[in-house]
Amino acid sequence: MKTPQEVFSEYLGHKNLKMTPQRRIILNTLLKQKDHLSSEELYARVKKRDHSIGQATVYRTLKLLTDSGLIEPLDFADGVTRYEASYGKNHHDHLICEQCGKNIEILDETIERRQEELAKKHNFTLRRHKMYLYGICKDCRNK
């Protein structure tokens, strides 16, 4: 399997775009991260490695990475878009606590399969999907 870096380079080449140190740093920073970063948070982390990188570059690169299929934007309904590295990983959905923001990743074959069926039934070619379950977690319920 190709490395994310390879995938990105190929994507860029294909589009007549260029690999740059900034893009490399942004991708690598994202890959190293366990949790889901907002553009703002990513920007802060990236700055530690190269102080001269600008916000706009981070935004621009996030868009490219999303297009290339390496990362996925997430919407936890708090107004900020977060991103997660998705390349090579199983698709999963998110279970979010509305109180404390806790975020559990869930994977469910039944649902994935059913989604495909629904798309087919309506004559759609499914490209991606998002599913978020919002609720109250056990800890918050007992407060």
Add this chain to the structure above:
Amino acid sequence: MKTPQEVFSEYLGHKNLKMTPQRRIILNTLLKQKDHLSSEELYARVKKRDHSIGQATVYRTLKLLTDSGLIEPLDFADGVTRYEASYGKNHHDHLICEQCGKNIEILDETIERRQEELAKKHNFTLRRHKMYLYGICKDCRNK
């Protein structure tokens, strides 16, 4: 079954808030609408009925209506939040064409049931969920 207006009045009373002509107009305008309105679009429609209503009131009322469970925010990934009247309707999900923006409402018991199970498994009290399937519709595929 209670009317949406009743539900809203009760919700407001419960929270020591007040019913106002503005809130009434905003709710009624939303209920009359077939499709999914953004705050901006709703504001325009509402203004036709009462020219003096301000944007902020629309935003504030949308929040109250969402809290009261009468409407639901939708995210079609185009940067604007839309709302739909959800009270008394079956919950449904959305199948969206990434090319032409076509939007099909789908209802699936299998998925709904499975979501409940997943929430329970992780000890969450499920409050709401969002599911969006993005793809390319038949018409756009054949272009």
Add this chain to the structure above:
DNA sequence: GTAATTGCAAATTATTTGCATTGCC
């Protein structure tokens, strides 16, 4: 009467864009 609500304008937040400069291929 009193606390909630309103409209307005200014503030905030997240993101995008124009542009002169720099740097990959």
Add this chain to the structure above:
DNA sequence: GGCAATGCAAATAATTTGCAATTAC
């Protein structure tokens, strides 16, 4: 060398907030 990329600051877009005046209960 030429076109794409960068950083910066200014621009946008959507939404929120402060506040003085108004209104529902």
